[in-house]
Amino acid sequence: DIQMTQSPSSLSASVGDRVTITCRASQTINSYYLNWYQQKPGKAPNLLIYAASSLQSGVPSRFIGSGSGTDFTLTVTSLQPEDFATYYCQQSYSTPLSFGGGTKVELK
């Protein structure tokens, strides 16, 4: 099974900050199979980035995904008030599909 490890598990940031979240897979995965989701309290997850770097329709361009192999990154270039949420990476390279533990982005 592929384990997905996110870091940090939480962070505090201010509006306008550049924020970077990392996700490490326990084995090499094709970047086509790496996704990022955003989840706000009481809401379902929302697909932000698929195939490691492709922006889902309707998602602001300040969200940038990158990476390959075992190491992937989600960057928010200028944090906005609506971006305070929990972010999850996910691999679908092999079953069982797996999510990272989540990164909670909080207001400093």
Next chain:
Amino acid sequence: EVQLVESGGDSVQPGGSLRLSCTAPRFSFSTYSMNWVRQAPGKGLEWLSYISSSSSTIYYADSVKGRFTISRDNGKNSLYLQMNSLRDEDTALYYCARVKPNTPMGTCDYWGQGTRVTVSS
């Protein structure tokens, strides 16, 4: 707009059964693969099961294999999760999610609002 509506969540005793449903009234349900994902209270996301559009391909997480069964009825635009031998650790909010076309099985572009399952004696 794409909408997924889950139902069937309830409180049940350990060892009991539930059947969750997910209906999709406003898109061509029969052409999409689907997933079930759950989230225990205060915890992260856990993938449970996948079913292809024609039901020809099905996968399960080890944690539910042999106890849960995914199925679909394309004529009714509905997805199901039959849950048997429920355990305390199955307590969670259960989401159905649609697979984005032409992407791998885990790329979920639309999610329902979730249905809550509580397993407790």
